[in-house]
Amino acid sequence: MTTEHLSEVPVLIPAAGFSSRMRGDDKLLREVDGVPLLKRQIGRALAATRGAVIVMLPPEPHGRYTCLEQSAALGVPVPDARVGMSASLKRGMQALPPGTRAAMILLPDLPDITSADIRSVLAPVGTDDTISMWCAATSDGRPGHPVVIRSELFDDFLALSGDGGARELRRREEAKNAVRYIRLAGNRARLDLDTPEDWADWEAARTR
Numbered sequence: 460m461t462t463e464h465l466s467e468v469p470v471l472i473p474a475a476g477f478s479s480r481m482r483g484d485d486k487l488l489r490e491v492d493g494v495p496l497l498k499r500q501i502g503r504a505l506a507a508t509r510g511a512v513i514v515m516l517p518p519e520p521h522g523r524y525t526c527l528e529q530s531a532a533l534g535v536p537v538p539d540a541r542v543g544m545s546a547s548l549k550r551g552m553q554a555l556p557p558g559t560r561a562a563m564i565l566l567p568d569l570p571d572i573t574s575a576d577i578r579s580v581l582a583p584v585g586t587d588d589t590i591s592m593w594c595a596a597t598s599d600g601r602p603g604h605p606v607v608i609r610s611e612l613f614d615d616f617l618a619l620s621g622d623g624g625a626r627e628l629r630r631r632e633e634a635k636n637a638v639r640y641i642r643l644a645g646n647r648a649r650l651d652l653d654t655p656e657d658w659a660d661w662e663a664a665r666t667r
Contacts, residue, residue, distance in 0.1 A: 466581035468607060469510040469555055472500060472532075473547035474567040475517050475540035480654045487567055488522055489658065496652075498526035500567045505531060507577035508563075513554050515540075515547040545619040552613055561585065562613075565605040570661060571647035572605070580605050580641045591637040592629055595648040600640065602629065603648025 474497055478486045487497035494502075497514075504512045512532040516523050517540050527534045535554045539546045548564070555562055561584050565577065572595075580595050584607050593607040606629070608616065615628055632638050652658050 466508045467510045468508055468561050468563055468581050468584055469559055470504040470508055470512045470563045470565050471551040472514045472565050472567050473544055474523060475515045475537035475547045482655060486652055491570060495526050497523055497567050501526060501530060501532050503574045504565055504577060506574040508581060511556055513551050515551045549617050552617060559610060561607055561609050563605050563607045568651045569604060570652055571650055576643050577605060580607060583639060589637060590639045591632050593639050593641060594629060596640040596642045597646050597648050598642055598644055601649060
């Protein structure tokens with residue numbers, strides 16, 4: 460795909476979490492095909508948009524910063540990362556370029572999401588003024604990630620607290636028929652890797 464067909468929508472990657480369910484391992488630095496998962500996700504985002512790719516990270520020093528080396532992505536430290544996802548989203552949204560009309564939230568631990576998937580979710584953005592959120596879904600229609608939000612919802616996201624994400628806002632906008640779902644193949648919009656068992660199951664499935 461040539462750059463003239465790419466979206467201008469920025470992508471926010473909230474990667475400031477603590478992998479607390481990995482029992483001492485950092486899931487975002489585990490390698491997939493020889494590349495740390497976070498670096499792989501950053502690369503896929505960069506291949507899907509000409510907009511900024513903003514990665515929210517724990518305070519330095521931290522090994523995840525190596526995933527941005529020789530990359531066009533912007534790293535944003537989240538000093539209050541322990542507050543939860545909301546802290547990352549706030550820091551990321553504050554780093555958006557002025558005049559941003561929509562932004563994508565791309566979770567870093569969705570191993571099956573491809574650049575083509577990201578482009579599929581970005582493609583309809585801005586084509587219908589009645590839509591405020593564009594949300595990836597599984598092949599059977601269950602909501603997942605990535606999610607794109609129009610700028611009219613930025614203040615609502617900045618008001619989030621704790622570890623909440625877009626779920627409640629999505630339900631509110633869905634009641635107004637303002638959400639468009641883009642179905643991706645299989646379960647890739649919802650399959651994340653939070654525990655060593657998740658990783659073992661996913662790696663075993665890849666070899667079959």
